[in-house]
Amino acid sequence: MISSLIEAIYRAWENFRERPFGRMVDLFVARIFRGGGDSDSEGLDLGVGLVLTLLAMPGGFVSLLLLNKYGTFLQWLRGATNVDPLAVALPDEYFFIVLSMTVTGAAAVWRWDAIFPDRRDYMNLVPLPISTRTIFFANLVAVFFLAGLIAFDVNAVSCVLFPTVVGATQTKFLFFVKFAVVHAIGVMLASIFAFFAVFSLLGLLMAILPLRAFRRSSAYIRGFVVVYLVGLLCTSFAVPDLLRKVKGPAPLWILLAPSCWFLGLCQSLHGRASPVLTELSRLAIPGIAMVAAIALGAYAVGYHRHFVRIAEATETTAIVLAPRTSRLGVLLDELLLRTPFHRGCFRFIGKTLLRSESHRLVLTAVGGLALVLSSQALMDAFENSRSLRAAALSPDALSIPFILSFLIIIGLRIIFEIPVELRSNWIFQLMIDSDQQECEPLARRVILILVLPWLLLITFPAYGYLEGWAVAALHTLLVVAWAVLLTNIMLVRFRKLPFTCTLPVFKQHSIVVLLSFCFGYLIYAVSTPEFESSALGEPLRMLSLVPVAAVAWYIPHYLAKNTIAIERRLIFEESPTQTVEALRLSD
Amino acid sequence: MLEAVHLTKRYSSLPAVQDLSFSLRPGQVLGCLGPNGSGKSTTVKMLTGLLQPTRGTVQFDGHNIQDGLAAYRKRLGYVPEEAHLYPYLSGWEYLELIGTLRGMPRNDLAKKIDTLLELFSLHPNRHASIGSYSKGMRQRILLIAAIMDNPDIFIFDEPLSGLDVTSALIFKNLVQTLGQQGKLVFYCSHVLEVVEKVCSDVLILRKGIVIAQDSVTNIGQILGQSLENTFLHLVDDVDTMNVARDIVTVMKAA
Numbered sequence: 067m068i069s070s071l072i073e074a075i076y077r078a079w080e081n082f083r084e085r086p087f088g089r090m091v092d093l094f095v096a097r098i099f100r101g102g103g104d105s106d107s108e109g110l111d112l113g114v115g116l117v118l119t120l121l122a123m124p125g126g127f128v129s130l131l132l133l134n135k136y137g138t139f140l141q142w143l144r145g146a147t148n149v150d151p152l153a154v155a156l157p158d159e160y161f162f163i164v165l166s167m168t169v170t171g172a173a174a175v176w177r178w179d180a181i182f183p184d185r186r187d188y189m190n191l192v193p194l195p196i197s198t199r200t201i202f203f204a205n206l207v208a209v210f211f212l213a214g215l216i217a218f219d220v221n222a223v224s225c226v227l228f229p230t231v232v233g234a235t236q237t238k239f240l241f242f243v244k245f246a247v248v249h250a251i252g253v254m255l256a257s258i259f260a261f262f263a264v265f266s267l268l269g270l271l272m273a274i275l276p277l278r279a280f281r282r283s284s285a286y287i288r289g290f291v292v293v294y295l296v297g298l299l300c301t302s303f304a305v306p307d308l309l310r311k312v313k314g315p316a317p318l319w320i321l322l323a324p325s326c327w328f329l330g331l332c333q334s335l336h337g338r339a340s341p342v343l344t345e346l347s348r349l350a351i352p353g354i355a356m357v358a359a360i361a362l363g364a365y366a367v368g369y370h371r372h373f374v375r376i377a378e379a380t381e382t383t384a385i386v387l388a389p390r391t392s393r394l395g396v397l398l399d400e401l402l403l404r405t406p407f408h409r410g411c412f413r414f415i416g417k418t419l420l421r422s423e424s425h426r427l428v429l430t431a432v433g434g435l436a437l438v439l440s441s442q443a444l445m446d447a448f449e450n451s452r453s454l455r456a457a458a459l460s461p462d463a464l465s466i467p468f469i470l471s472f473l474i475i476i477g478l479r480i481i482f483e484i485p486v487e488l489r490s491n492w493i494f495q496l497m498i499d500s501d502q503q504e505c506e507p508l509a510r511r512v513i514l515i516l517v518l519p520w521l522l523l524i525t526f527p528a529y530g531y532l533e534g535w536a537v538a539a540l541h542t543l544l545v546v547a548w549a550v551l552l553t554n555i556m557l558v559r560f561r562k563l564p565f566t567c568t569l570p571v572f573k574q575h576s577i578v579v580l581l582s583f584c585f586g587y588l589i590y591a592v593s594t595p596e597f598e599s600s601a602l603g604e605p606l607r608m609l610s611l612v613p614v615a616a617v618a619w620y621i622p623h624y625l626a627k628n629t630i631a632i633e634r635r636l637i638f639e640e641s642p643t644q645t646v647e648a649l650r651l652s653d
Numbered sequence: 654m655l656e657a658v659h660l661t662k663r664y665s666s667l668p669a670v671q672d673l674s675f676s677l678r679p680g681q682v683l684g685c686l687g688p689n690g691s692g693k694s695t696t697v698k699m700l701t702g703l704l705q706p707t708r709g710t711v712q713f714d715g716h717n718i719q720d721g722l723a724a725y726r727k728r729l730g731y732v733p734e735e736a737h738l739y740p741y742l743s744g745w746e747y748l749e750l751i752g753t754l755r756g757m758p759r760n761d762l763a764k765k766i767d768t769l770l771e772l773f774s775l776h777p778n779r780h781a782s783i784g785s786y787s788k789g790m791r792q793r794i795l796l797i798a799a800i801m802d803n804p805d806i807f808i809f810d811e812p813l814s815g816l817d818v819t820s821a822l823i824f825k826n827l828v829q830t831l832g833q834q835g836k837l838v839f840y841c842s843h844v845l846e847v848v849e850k851v852c853s854d855v856l857i858l859r860k861g862i863v864i865a866q867d868s869v870t871n872i873g874q875i876l877g878q879s880l881e882n883t884f885l886h887l888v889d890d891v892d893t894m895n896v897a898r899d900i901v902t903v904m905k906a907a
Contacts, residue, residue, distance in 0.1 A: 186737040
């Protein structure tokens with residue numbers, strides 16, 4: 067019966083696809099997944115299957131991690147024998163709501179450019195015998211379909227695993243079913259809300275701003291949304307406790323936090339809502355209706371303003387201001403970028419970071435994450451200290467430049483791997499001598515130029531003012547030394563010009579690399595500031611870091627020295643390493 | 654018959670095309686020539702209905718095309734200047750998409766696509782993604798997409814861009830054959846020899862204004878010169894030899 071139902075659905079879908087409207091919906095769904103824009107570059111095109119898997123992973127992982135909390139045997143070992151599962155699950159329920167909003171919102175931000183039909187769609191579809199209204203509705207159906215698909219995909223695993231984990235403490239199957247249904251309603255609606263909230267923001271900006279202003283501001287607004295989403299995720303550790311403490315009417319900050327509405331909805335459906343949560347639950351459905359209505363209206367206006375007029379926009383000649391030679395550029399050329407290769411490629415890297423949408427987006431996301439973690443550290447520093455001076459010497463405050471520099475260095479190293487218009491890299495292949503080993507020094511200069519100035523300009527004066535110049539000099543020296551050493555480690559065997567090489571394939575050791583990043587973060591941004599906090603009182607203790615620094619300096623130096631010439635040659639193709647290579651002796 | 658009646662297009666207050674009128678009869682192959690910025694692309698976009706004229710109309714069989722754009726476009730095959738294709742679709746998938754959107758009968762579609770891909774030497778690459786195609790291959794895909802529904806009007810905007818010699822020759826013969834079969838062909842190009850060879854009539858634009866419109870033979874006879882010299886005489890105020898000499902001088906400068 068199920069197979070015949072699936073077959074019937076498949077047949078209906080195939081029939082729908084065969085009609086022009088269905089084909090357009092299919093096309094728009096594919097283009098949203100595979101990327102819009104006029105570029106043919108590979109960019110971050112990961113394919114539909116991999117994107118859906120990546121989106122589903124966070125919910126799955128978090129559910130599995132909760133086994134530790136809800137495992138009956140472990141609870142028994144902890145002496146917790148009479149546990150109310152609904153009360154215990156409230157913070158986790160809130161976390162899943164926030165997680166689903168963050169992942170869905172991030173997916174919508176990632177595909178921001180592809181949600182609206184663009185010039186390529188215009189040139190392909192408008193000359194065909196289809197009205198622009200049909201194109202409008204086909205894209206709208208695709209957007210609605212995707213909102214549903216992403217909401218389902220992001221939450222599918224947690225909708226099964228989380229209720230299973232929580233229900234494991236209960237003997238009644240009905241508990242599992244009811245918990246699963248309520249959880250599914252809460253997280254799916256939260257996902258849909260997040261998708262439409264991002265979509266309505268995009269539509270509103272397109273409707274209000276002129277096209278050029280929209281394009282210029284787009285990456286920054288997306289970065290802001292990503293920071294907001296990461297911040298929202300960080301609230302998950304504090305909000306459930308704060309909600310429990312609220313007595314009387316809900317304060318404004320709770321009313322303005324959509325994640326609380328959906329928690330309220332879940333608790334109301336469980337029949338366990340406090341008056342505050344009941345009040346909040348009433349906002350969930352009207353909230354979704356409102357963002358969907360705004361999204362629809364803004365989409366219609368934006369479509370009319372931008373898509374229907376694309377032909378006119380492309381004909382208008384843009385007024386471009388002549389580039390100016392900046393003094394900073396001249397100074398950099400004289401002091402740091404002494405070869406023509408360094409000067410030319412440094413400008414290429416800088417302009418790509420500033421102008422390429424995907425690179426700006428990743429950079430903004432990394433910067434946003436760094437800011438969120440730093441603000442959290444700053445808040446912890448003030449919370450645990452009595453005075454400003456005491457707070458400044460706490461491990462939390464000392465960790466801020468370490469957190470920022472670690473994430474920016476790692477972020478930049480990752481961004482260097484993302485290609486931009488691979489078809490255009492022929493110019494580098496033609497002009498650069500492959501045996502010229504200047505890419506690694508260039509990448510190091512770029513990273514350090516982007517990291518060191520603000521470390522010196524902010525950390526040194528701030529600590530000089532608060533703790534005296536000796537402490538400031540020691541702290542700044544340590545941060546700078548660590549940043550330089552980390553940069554060296556990150557650039558071991560780096561032999562490509564940033565952005566000109568194909569995207570590296572997922573390798574088996576990628577998980578090890580990921581774990582190394584986490585481990586590195588602990589050493590770099592947690593253990594070092596802790597040690598520094600205790601050592602700043604007796605500065606001589608800082609000398610014990612010298613051997614560590616010497617080892618960290620020597621290893622990359624040794625590896626670089628012992629690399630054979632062929633492995634130092636500049637590459638433009640990231641070909642996968644073959645585990646087994648056929649010799650083809652019979653050929 | 655396709656008619657442009659006093660077509661004018663302004664961007665803000667900047668005129669791109671001014672008071673352009675011409676007609677295109679069945680069997681006629683009208684070439685459109687002009688230097689960069691002369692209004693060729695704007696004219697093409699108004700003829701396809703992508704742009705609405707500020708003043709004037711485009712009429713097909715006596716009706717304003719804006720009154721029934723979908724019906725008009727069903728009878729139109731268009732090759733744009735730039736090949737904006739979906740790189741993640743294969744050539745076959747792209748053509749199948751266009752065929753479906755044009756409402757072509759499904760049972761004939763696959764066969765027709767295969768045959769056309771074979772004739773344009775793209776059959777071996779039909780399942781490769783367009784992203785991996787060369788410029789010439791993309792151009793051939795655009796050409797197939799334009800002709801596959803057997804339309805009555807053809808508008809070609811720089812159709813030979815990137816094509817190899819054989820494909821270009823096939824295409825030139827195709828344009829002449831289409832003209833002989835009573836189709837309407839509007840052919841925009843920079844390549845004067847091609848226009849001279851395949852077009853029966855020519856329209857020369859300069860700064861959005863028609864400066865000459867006649868049959869290819871008549872235009873040449875007026876000045877007793879080849880089309881290239883006539884074009885230069887009519888359009889360009891630039892002494893091309895002098896400019897070439899100046900370029901070499903700048904190249905040699907330190």
